[in-house]
Amino acid sequence: MSSKHGDLVRELNPNFTVPQKPFKRMDYRDAIEYCRENGIRKEDGTTFEFGDDIPEAPERKMTDMIGVPILLCRFPKAMKSFYMQPDKADPIVTESVDCLLPNVGEIIGGSMRIYDEQELAAGFKREGISPENYYWYVDQRKYGTCPHGGYGLGLERYLMWLLNSNNIRENCLYPRTAERCKP
Numbered sequence: 001m002s003s004k005h006g007d008l009v010r011e012l013n014p015n016f017t018v019p020q021k022p023f024k025r026m027d028y029r030d031a032i033e034y035c036r037e038n039g040i041r042k043e044d045g046t047t048f049e050f051g052d053d054i055p056e057a058p059e060r061k062m063t064d065m066i067g068v069p070i071l072l073c074r075f076p077k078a079m080k081s082f083y084m085q086p087d088k089a090d091p092i093v094t095e096s097v098d099c100l101l102p103n104v105g106e107i108i109g110g111s112m113r114i115y116d117e118q119e120l121a122a123g124f125k126r127e128g129i130s131p132e133n134y135y136w137y138v139d140q141r142k143y144g145t146c147p148h149g150g151y152g153l154g155l156e157r158y159l160m161w162l163l164n165s166n167n168i169r170e171n172c173l174y175p176r177t178a179e180r181c182k183p
Contacts (some may be wrong), residue, residue, distance in 0.1 A: 013164040019101075023069040028093065031072055034062055051076050058103040070100040082123030083137075091130035095149075110151025118140040139176040151177075 003009075009016055026034070035041070035048045040058045042048060048058070063070055073092040077086055084094040096111035114120045120141050123130045131138055159171040169175035 009162060011164065015164065016162065019069045021073050023099070024066065025071045025073060028075045031059075031062060034066075038062070038065060040065075045085075051078060053079055056105055059100065063100040063105060064102050067102055069102070072098045072100055080111070082112050082127045082129060083120065085114050086119075101157075101161040103164070104157050107154050107157040107161065108151055110149060112147065112149040115141060115145045115147055136160055 032048045038074035098106045158170040
């Protein structure tokens with residue numbers, strides 16, 4: 001780690017190793033199959049099926065078993081937000097990705113966004129959402145946009161991984177607990 005903060009990371013996490021590139025890529029369908037083949041089950045003991053959300057604990061178990069960062073891609077359209085772009089080669093899945101890290105789970109979620117106004121209108125309708133509250137979002141498509149994407153990074157989860165921390169509250173500026181709901 002050649003960064004000027006490398007010493008701080010080594011002090012807090014002496015066993016830290018920079019992950020190897022490229023990260024493993026895995027389609028959602030392959031993750032479902034991996035869970036089934038490796039005995040990772042839902043809370044009720046049943047196996048995962050295509051279309052099931054893989055909750056944090058099973059997703060983390062899968063990631064820990066694989067042992068390397070994973071770019072989990074192409075989630076079913078039915079379980080993702082209305083604005084996510086369907087995959088042109090397989091329209092029942094989206095052009096989406098989550099970055100999963102061992103000992104933490106998901107730290108980043110992202111996708112390509114629908115940029116066609118009619119496709120966006122269909123997404124609103126499918127989800128039963130009134131487009132009135134999203135006029136500004138619709139206007140971006142109405143007056144022209146280009147293919148684009150977006151993502152969200154869970155900074156506290158990234159710090160958990162970087163510093164080998166076991167609890168997200170150790171990495172939050174103002175952690176929430178049952179007794180403490182305000183900063």
